[in-house]
Amino acid sequence: MQKVGIVxxxxxxxxSDANYGRYEMIFEAVRGALDKAGLKxxxxxxxxxxxxxxxxxxxxxxxxxxxxxxxxLADESKVEMDGAHALLYGMMRILSGNHKLAVIWAGSMASxxxxxxxxxxxxxxxxxxxTAYVNDISALGFQMRAYMExxxxxxxxxxxxxxxxxxxxxxxxxxxxxxQNPNLTxxxxxxxxxxxxPVRELxxxxxxxxxxxxxxxxxxxxxxxxxxxxWITGVGYNQEAYYLGDRNLAESKSMExxxxxxxxxxxxxxxxxxxxxAEIFESAAHEELILKEALGLTDKxxxxxxxxxxxxxxxxxxxxxxxGGNPPCGTGLIRxxxxxxxxxxxxxxxxxxxxxKAIASGQIGMCAQNNIIYILEGGN
Amino acid sequence: xxxxxxxxNKGLIKADFAFWVGRYMDKLFDAFENKKIVGNKxxxxxxxxxxxxxxCGKCNVTIPFDQNWVNLPNTGILKNYTITYYKINDRxxxxxxxxxxxxxxxxxxxxxxxxxxxxxxxxxEVKVGMKLKIIWEEKPKGDPSDIKGFVKF
Amino acid sequence: xxxxxxxxxAGFSEHASKRSDVSMPELVSEAIEDCLKKVPSMSxxxxxxxxxxxxxxxxxxxIPELWMTDWMGARNKPLMRITTGGTTGGSVxxxxxxxxxAELPGIDTILAIxxxxxxxxxxxxxxxxxxxxxxxxxxxxxxxxxQLTQLLSAGAAIGVASYQxxxxxxxxxxxxxxxxxxxxxxxxxxxxxxxxxxxxxxLTIADVLETPYISYPLRYGMVCPASDGACAMLFTTEQKxxxxxxxxxxxxxxxxxxxxxxxxxxxxxxxxxxxxSEQLGAMKSAELAFGQAGISxxxxxxxxxxxxxxxxxxxxxxxxxxGLFEENTASEMYETGVTALNGELPINCSGGVNSTxxxxxxxxxxxxxxxxxxMGKASNQVPKTVHTAIGHGWGGVINLITMMVMSDKPTRKxx
Numbered sequence: 011m012q013k014v015g016i017v018x019x020x021x022x023x024x025x026s027d028a029n030y031g032r033y034e035m036i037f038e039a040v041r042g043a044l045d046k047a048g049l050k051x052x053x054x055x056x057x058x059x060x061x062x063x064x065x066x067x068x069x070x071x072x073x074x075x076x077x078x079x080x081x082x083l084a085d086e087s088k089v090e091m092d093g094a095h096a097l098l099y100g101m102m103r104i105l106s107g108n109h110k111l112a113v114i115w116a117g118s119m120a121s122x123x124x125x126x127x128x129x130x131x132x133x134x135x136x137x138x139x140x141t142a143y144v145n146d147i148s149a150l151g152f153q154m155r156a157y158m159e160x161x162x163x164x165x166x167x168x169x170x171x172x173x174x175x176x177x178x179x180x181x182x183x184x185x186x187x188x189x190q191n192p193n194l195t196x197x198x199x200x201x202x203x204x205x206x207x208p209v210r211e212l213x214x215x216x217x218x219x220x221x222x223x224x225x226x227x228x229x230x231x232x233x234x235x236x237x238x239x240x241w242i243t244g245v246g247y248n249q250e251a252y253y254l255g256d257r258n259l260a261e262s263k264s265m266e267x268x269x270x271x272x273x274x275x276x277x278x279x280x281x282x283x284x285x286x287x288a289e290i291f292e293s294a295a296h297e298e299l300i301l302k303e304a305l306g307l308t309d310k311x312x313x314x315x316x317x318x319x320x321x322x323x324x325x326x327x328x329x330x331x332x333x334g335g336n337p338p339c340g341t342g343l344i345r346x347x348x349x350x351x352x353x354x355x356x357x358x359x360x361x362x363x364x365x366x367k368a369i370a371s372g373q374i375g376m377c378a379q380n381n382i383i384y385i386l387e388g389g390n
Numbered sequence: 391x392x393x394x395x396x397x398x399n400k401g402l403i404k405a406d407f408a409f410w411v412g413r414y415m416d417k418l419f420d421a422f423e424n425k426k427i428v429g430n431k432x433x434x435x436x437x438x439x440x441x442x443x444x445x446c447g448k449c450n451v452t453i454p455f456d457q458n459w460v461n462l463p464n465t466g467i468l469k470n471y472t473i474t475y476y477k478i479n480d481r482x483x484x485x486x487x488x489x490x491x492x493x494x495x496x497x498x499x500x501x502x503x504x505x506x507x508x509x510x511x512x513x514x515e516v517k518v519g520m521k522l523k524i525i526w527e528e529k530p531k532g533d534p535s536d537i538k539g540f541v542k543f
Numbered sequence: 544x545x546x547x548x549x550x551x552x553a554g555f556s557e558h559a560s561k562r563s564d565v566s567m568p569e570l571v572s573e574a575i576e577d578c579l580k581k582v583p584s585m586s587x588x589x590x591x592x593x594x595x596x597x598x599x600x601x602x603x604x605x606i607p608e609l610w611m612t613d614w615m616g617a618r619n620k621p622l623m624r625i626t627t628g629g630t631t632g633g634s635v636x637x638x639x640x641x642x643x644x645a646e647l648p649g650i651d652t653i654l655a656i657x658x659x660x661x662x663x664x665x666x667x668x669x670x671x672x673x674x675x676x677x678x679x680x681x682x683x684x685x686x687x688x689x690q691l692t693q694l695l696s697a698g699a700a701i702g703v704a705s706y707q708x709x710x711x712x713x714x715x716x717x718x719x720x721x722x723x724x725x726x727x728x729x730x731x732x733x734x735x736x737x738x739x740x741x742x743x744x745x746l747t748i749a750d751v752l753e754t755p756y757i758s759y760p761l762r763y764g765m766v767c768p769a770s771d772g773a774c775a776m777l778f779t780t781e782q783k784x785x786x787x788x789x790x791x792x793x794x795x796x797x798x799x800x801x802x803x804x805x806x807x808x809x810x811x812x813x814x815x816x817x818x819x820s821e822q823l824g825a826m827k828s829a830e831l832a833f834g835q836a837g838i839s840x841x842x843x844x845x846x847x848x849x850x851x852x853x854x855x856x857x858x859x860x861x862x863x864x865x866g867l868f869e870e871n872t873a874s875e876m877y878e879t880g881v882t883a884l885n886g887e888l889p890i891n892c893s894g895g896v897n898s899t900x901x902x903x904x905x906x907x908x909x910x911x912x913x914x915x916x917x918m919g920k921a922s923n924q925v926p927k928t929v930h931t932a933i934g935h936g937w938g939g940v941i942n943l944i945t946m947m948v949m950s951d952k953p954t955r956k957x958x
Contacts, residue, residue: 124481124482124483126476126478126483127478127479127480127481127482127483130478130479130480131480135407135409136409136410136411136412136415137415137441137534138505138534140533140534140535141506141534141535142478142479143490143492143505143506143507144505145478147474147476147478147483148472148474148492148505151472151473151474151492152470152471152472152494154472155470155471155472156470159470159518203475204473204475204489205474205475205476206472206473206474206475206476206492207472207473207474207475207489207513208472209472251447253502253503254494254503254505255469255494255496255502255503255504255505256447256502256503259470
């Protein structure tokens with residue numbers, strides 16, 4: 011696979027209820043990314059957005075955002091999954107040879123819609139939805155219990171992930187204020203409100219408002235635009251079965267298959283040794299462990315044994331991860347941006363030492379039914 | 391940018407949907423009306439599906455509509471469960487006083503799980519692997535809510 | 544970078560106003576079966592990745608590609624979802640093209656799927672919700688919601704189409720009879736297309752003109768139906784396509800240039816467009832796609848076209864704006880049979896969107912039919928040999944466009 015370069019990025023500060031509107035936010039992100047990279051609107055050849063009609067309360071949610079997203083008279087399209095999937099489509103457009111600069115923007119404003127109710131619309135309307143026993147909260151409950159029962163991981167070990175991510179978020183100026191908890195303890199997490207036993211409120215990534223944008227270019231152009239390009243050297247994406255009853259929720263089959271695809275392309279044989287940091291989209295603390303194991307970083311059920319603090323053996327989510335703020339549709343793209351920052355040495359306050367290769371992932375669907383993972387690399 | 395919020399108009403935009411369930415699910419809902427469960431069996435791998443499906447996802451083969459139906463008992467095994475403190479519908483989500491135990495139950499003879507409430511038991515009594523049986527609604531209507539829940543068997 | 548991409552097959556489900564015999568996933572599986580039936584040397588297990596899309600507001604199901612995983616044969620496979628409103632089908636087809644062109648390791652053969660089961664919801668509500676978020680600003684001006692819904696009959700798809708029609712009529716001087724003629728040609732063509740919805744082999748211009756107006760100049764008899772249906776296309780490499788079919792269809796140019804501008808906008812910016820029949824984005828998309836395909840004189844070099852016209856005035860507008868005919872001559876082409884089945888440049892021999900409109904599928908059905916015409920496998924196959932064809936899609940509020948230029952020979956430069 012030819013290298014594709016990330017040449018710029020911008021993420022707005024996450025708020026649980028931002029005091030400005032959708033179009034201003036989109037403009038801030040896309041214009042911000044272009045300005046930081048020293049590029050102009052007319053350099054843009056293609057724009058891929060990622061929004062969700064149900065979250066935005068608008069059919070064709072990209073239609074009115076064409077102007078603010080920089081897509082006026084540009085070749086534009088929209089992926090309706092996670093921002094990390096929109097990046098995939100942008101990457102495909104670059105790899106085809108048809109385009110020289112792709113703008114990817116993604117996100118939504120969770121303050122404008124009832125998040126958990128809206129997630130119900132994903133469920134099978136002929137079977138699960140009339141009873142609504144399957145929703146994003148109960149699904150997490152099933153997933154956490156399945157993981158704990160199968161591997162004997164206890165709630166404290168899972169709560170430690172929540173503590174870590176919220177502590178990390180407190181060092182990330184762009185993270186959600188409510189998620190910035192530098193002095194949180196495991197006990198605090200285990201005493202927080204129960205969502206769906208055994209999942210507690212402080213373990214869950216809270217939906218919020220936010221938009222992020224990222225710029226991609228082919229190798230030749232990337233080297234001209236910036237002296238710190240970050241290369242995408244591998245990508246993998248995969249979707250597993252839909253019904254929760256069809257799946258083994260204690261592991262993530264789709265992340266296993268996606269990571270195999272990415273590792274093969276990027277020629278990664280031993281991710282634990284070769285990768286320096288991972289920014290993965292975890293919708294709850296236990297999911298970070300499940301995904302970590304699916305990435306092959308540890309054996310199944312042994313996730314807690316790998317220290318993933320910023321100065322630990324294998325740092326995961328130094329930015330706070332999705333627990334640091336989850337703007338629906340934007341979270342995956344923000345993980346890519348955070349991994350990019352780590353490679354460029356721009357993660358002020360939560361920088362991991364000597365990062366050359368990183369993993370970044372996004373997901374969509376109940377219990378991460380569809381995962382996408384990128385291998386990013388620095389160097390010219 | 392102003393801090394004042396002026397509510398000029400408040401209203402609900404109604405959008406009704408009615409879903410075609412397809413012939414396979416139809417057969418299941420017909421069985422529900424008689425307080426019975428049916429599944430169908432993949433001709434290749436032998437997995438039995440509740441609810442019945444046109445396609446086996448593992449094998450990617452079509453299960454013909456006129457064949458491979460399996461009558462199943464009203465009993466099953468608990469594979470997983472959670473206890474939810476929130477009730478969610480298509481408009482709001484709110485905390486409820488009495489938490490609900492939701493279980494993933496594999497009907498005996500099938501290879502998939504269905505998700506319903508566990509009734510008449512306390513959270514401490516719930517154990518993965520326990521035997522359960524269906525409690526039907528008094529007057530089933532031929533839709534998913536006909537299964538009121540599962541109780542100890 | 545990149546490589547040649549070919550279309551090896553395309554398939555359809557039966558379209559009808561109510562496909563009450565199937566659930567949405569089952570409807571999709573029908574189109575996939577029809578697509579794979581034409582390439583018996585491969586099976587669903589040989590598909591490396593999927594691209595899926597529809598317009599989710601119509602069925603009340605968000606991201607339904609998750610639910611229908613097994614019905615598409617996509618379990619444990621890579622899958623991407625693209626939705627862009629009315630152009631969704633075309634965007635998904637373009638997504639299918641890019642997935643192959645990107646040359647990701649192991650991703651060579653793609654199934655692109657577009658679908659809609661509109662009978663499950665309310666089409667007007669689904670269309671109107673494009674603008675609810677924007678027109679709510681009118682509430683703050685004192686216009687109540689009830690009054691807004693009345694405006695919808697002058698807005699939404701029918702409204703935009705009426706503005707396009709009156710603007711187009713002003714510059715081209717066509718008559719309502721010209722509009723009816725386009726409808727009649729489409730409905731006659733649909734009668735010979737097995738999967739189409741409104742099959743009307745005996746429809747006359749007089750029949751159409753007798754129906755009442757919805758919004759001048761568009762009459763009930765002129766507008767597209769709301770259909771349930773699905774479409775699937777198989778994209779793959781040049782090598783594999785040659786193994787799968789006799790005439791692989793090369794995708795030589797794609798474009799989806801948007802010139803959507805905020806009609807009302809968050810701050811009432813009112814950047815809107817005065818002439819909705821100008822379609823700058825369509826002209827740019829055509830320029831881009833034709834440029835990639837190395838086509839300089841579309842009128843001479845294109846043998847067949849499927850353009851996206853739920854309303855007859857749009858068919859006339861598109862074939863001019865896309866460069867197939869001179870300005871203001873389109874209606875003449877219908878009168879003199881140039882665009883008929885056995886004409887010089889046949890248009891919409893499937894009956895077009897005017898006869899079948901399952902919104903998530905319809906913009907895919909245009910390149911799908913165009914590809915089948917090149918292969919010689921279309922339901923209503925034109926008698927002449929089709930070498931180069933285009934499939935076009937339209938949607939958004941006023942101007943989201945998709946264009947795909949295809950041919951039986953590769954003309955796109957790969958460097």
